[in-house]
Amino acid sequence: MQLDKKLQEREKELEAFHRVSEILYTYDGNIKEVIQKILLVITGAFQYPEITAASFSYDNISVQTDNYKSTGRALKAEFTAQQKTGCIEVVYLRKMPDADEGPFLKEEKKLLGSLVKLIGMYFEMNAKNIILDVNVKEKELLLKEIHHRVKNNLQIINSLMRLQSNMITEENTKDVFKTTENRIKAISLIEEKLFRSANIKSIDYSECFTQLTEQILSAYKAHKKKITYSLDFMDFGISINRAIPLALIINELITNSIKHAFKDLPGGNISISFKCESGNCRLEYIDNGRGLNKDFDAGNPRRLGYMLINALTSQLDGGFSIENKTNGFKFTLNFPVN
Numbered sequence: 001m002q003l004d005k006k007l008q009e010r011e012k013e014l015e016a017f018h019r020v021s022e023i024l025y026t027y028d029g030n031i032k033e034v035i036q037k038i039l040l041v042i043t044g045a046f047q048y049p050e051i052t053a054a055s056f057s058y059d060n061i062s063v064q065t066d067n068y069k070s071t072g073r074a075l076k077a078e079f080t081a082q083q084k085t086g087c088i089e090v091v092y093l094r095k096m097p098d099a100d101e102g103p104f105l106k107e108e109k110k111l112l113g114s115l116v117k118l119i120g121m122y123f124e125m126n127a128k129n130i131i132l133d134v135n136v137k138e139k140e141l142l143l144k145e146i147h148h149r150v151k152n153n154l155q156i157i158n159s160l161m162r163l164q165s166n167m168i169t170e171e172n173t174k175d176v177f178k179t180t181e182n183r184i185k186a187i188s189l190i191e192e193k194l195f196r197s198a199n200i201k202s203i204d205y206s207e208c209f210t211q212l213t214e215q216i217l218s219a220y221k222a223h224k225k226k227i228t229y230s231l232d233f234m235d236f237g238i239s240i241n242r243a244i245p246l247a248l249i250i251n252e253l254i255t256n257s258i259k260h261a262f263k264d265l266p267g268g269n270i271s272i273s274f275k276c277e278s279g280n281c282r283l284e285y286i287d288n289g290r291g292l293n294k295d296f297d298a299g300n301p302r303r304l305g306y307m308l309i310n311a312l313t314s315q316l317d318g319g320f321s322i323e324n325k326t327n328g329f330k331f332t333l334n335f336p337v338n
């Protein structure tokens, strides 16, 4: 090999060492991406980068370059961290002329050995965090997958119910189907939000609850009333255990306004606000309809709507109060954020 070519190779190797240290130093929490970057640096440092591929394995972490396939022409180096062995394998995808170690240079072998030692040391120091990080990411993906399936199954149930209700002519029974369908839709919307969100633990539901309100109102378009609404959902992150009961309660309240409050009226206004402050959440729901009957006792409900509201409020470890106003109805719900 000519001197300038040799120098070029040494420079590439040195550069690779420097870049790998840099990548490890600025490790940002996604270990698989970090290893992917390192593998690209390593393959770039070999004599024939365009036909070089690499794979990495350690514990339950396994990463390969996109072009990787196992060939007989491999250079391997191992490291040990936390009593477990890890390995990097570099392969040429085509047969290349013989050099020092098969087609590889002895300097390349040295470089890979040093890089693997560096990575090993890094894993030794950070193994617990790294493995935890991989596990958390995998669990989160799995959870999302579950939410996706739940949502799809709920949609199937809803389609079945709609088909069944198309066979029914009796208005009251048809209405029961529709109410149930809307309850399922409310849950389904939350599930959808969960599997679409980047980080399942801190979801901002404000957009989702706005969508929910619009979804319910549009489901009852048949009532052909002019219903206006104002929504004030503060950006909030609550857990799914809180979000689903809350969505179902809002669903019951809006449905009641449409069906009862604005009955015999040409339309009405609904105003909903939701805030979470110092660990406490507060929902205020107001409509300007005809108000509740005097004998209405929310604590001792006779119909399913308020039975549900009571049960869901207990699930939230919360409490609600109702105010019958001269012109409408106000519902206030308080519950702890966790």
Ligand SMILES: Nc1ncnc2c1ncn2[C@@H]1O[C@H](COP(=O)(O)OP(=O)(O)O)[C@@H](O)[C@H]1O
Residues within 6 Å of the ligand: 252, 256, 257, 259, 260, 261, 262, 287, 289, 290, 291, 292, 293, 296, 301, 303, 304, 305, 306, 307, 329
């Ligand atoms: N916003 C409201 N305005 C006026 N009346 C209401 C309102 N919400 C509920 N009601 C009354 O309370 C009753 C109980 O509501 P609910 O338990 O949801 O049962 P349902 O909606 O099935 O009748 C309703 O039948 C209705 O008379």
Ligand SMILES: [Mg+2]
Residues within 6 Å of the ligand: 252, 255, 256, 305, 306
């Ligand atoms: Mg109701």
